[in-house]
Amino acid sequence: MVVLAQGRREQIVYLPCIYRNTDIMKPDYLATVDVDPESSTFTQVVEPVDMFWKCDLANPHTSHCLGNGQIMISCIGDPSGNGKGGFVLLDGETFEVIGNWEHPGEAAPFGYDFWYQPRHNVMISTEWGAPKALANGFNPAHVKEGLYGRSIHVWDWTTHRKLQTLDLGEEGAIPLEIRFLHDPDATEGYVGCALRSIVFRFYKTPKGDWAAEKVISVPSKKVEGWVLPEMPGLITDILISLDDRYLFFSNWLHGDIRQYDITDRRNPRLVGQVFLGGSIVSDGSVRVLEDPENQPQPRPRIIQGRRVPGGPQMLQLSLDGRRLYVTTSLYSGWDKQFYPDMAKEGSVMMQIDVDSVDGGLSVNEDFLVDFGKEPGGPSLAHELRYPGGDCTSDIWL
Numbered sequence: 341m342v343v344l345a346q347g348r349r350e351q352i353v354y355l356p357c358i359y360r361n362t363d364i365m366k367p368d369y370l371a372t373v374d375v376d377p378e379s380s381t382f383t384q385v386v387e388p389v390d391m392f393w394k395c396d397l398a399n400p401h402t403s404h405c406l407g408n409g410q411i412m413i414s415c416i417g418d419p420s421g422n423g424k425g426g427f428v429l430l431d432g433e434t435f436e437v438i439g440n441w442e443h444p445g446e447a448a449p450f451g452y453d454f455w456y457q458p459r460h461n462v463m464i465s466t467e468w469g470a471p472k473a474l475a476n477g478f479n480p481a482h483v484k485e486g487l488y489g490r491s492i493h494v495w496d497w498t499t500h501r502k503l504q505t506l507d508l509g510e511e512g513a514i515p516l517e518i519r520f521l522h523d524p525d526a527t528e529g530y531v532g533c534a535l536r537s538i539v540f541r542f543y544k545t546p547k548g549d550w551a552a553e554k555v556i557s558v559p560s561k562k563v564e565g566w567v568l569p570e571m572p573g574l575i576t577d578i579l580i581s582l583d584d585r586y587l588f589f590s591n592w593l594h595g596d597i598r599q600y601d602i603t604d605r606r607n608p609r610l611v612g613q614v615f616l617g618g619s620i621v622s623d624g625s626v627r628v629l630e631d632p633e634n635q636p637q638p639r640p641r642i643i644q645g646r647r648v649p650g651g652p653q654m655l656q657l658s659l660d661g662r663r664l665y666v667t668t669s670l671y672s673g674w675d676k677q678f679y680p681d682m683a684k685e686g687s688v689m690m691q692i693d694v695d696s697v698d699g700g701l702s703v704n705e706d707f708l709v710d711f712g713k714e715p716g717g718p719s720l721a722h723e724l725r726y727p728g729g730d731c732t733s734d735i736w737l
Contacts, residue, residue, distance in 0.1 A: 425451025611699025686718025
């Protein structure tokens, strides 16, 4: 995960976001990197042992800069690979590990993403699963065994106390990316739940507590030639345009990106869709037997002579809302399971042109970054960030 430390020439980099083509994932660690284009020297490394001993946490995920100059990073596990949703604080100048943000004994069962709204004194975090379960691929039995999350957690931003846990039920299994509206006065947002491909709207009630409701559902497709008889879309990333008009999300397995008009917050309206690879391409081994949306199996996507491997995954939108960038790697263990060819050949980054007036998505056929050609590669690129701020890193005070 890459987040700009504002006002400095360093970045915080979650290095396992770009995986070399190896059989075993290297240990997680954090580093500050000089972003001078003529230099790629590491200036400081935050070692796993520092997070282990000071915070009893591992597997860092989301980073946000705080108003007090510190850096906060969510984690998804403990040093033994069990689920643990805690938060590490770094000094914003030295990048030294300070300690935990949450109080002792108050970490969530699982962790993943988070977003805070200081005007409402609230932070909300999500859950993926226990690292020991998800590291080598997805096993549906682990869901039944309780090794994956299905809740979001509401925290008091000032006292760091957990106020509520909202159980989203089976439809809300594996809630990943969470986004408040950008309007700092807003008391609502959206979270994408991967396993059933559901988007929930969360909101503050008139009583002052928080609740959630389902607002978007992507139906699974009945298939043959795949590991299961039904294939979910698997929503893996969502984002909201800076003007809070559009919601975008990626279906990593089905292979499409969708754009919804969320002017009516409780009733999103689909206004754009484009397919970029995925597991149901027309020349692949999977045959769709029944599709509630009655869509034909998409053709494989070829850009600049390169067949797009994998499916659309991480998203990033320009501040003007007109250029949407997408990468195709989710996580090395899952990449190897669902898209073995991508794991061998490397991922890509693409650009989608967005109609920000009436809605609509189209592929820029002249843009492609091929990480299969990286020196020392092929590589699996994951997260992407604009150096000057973007639609998933900026939080307004």
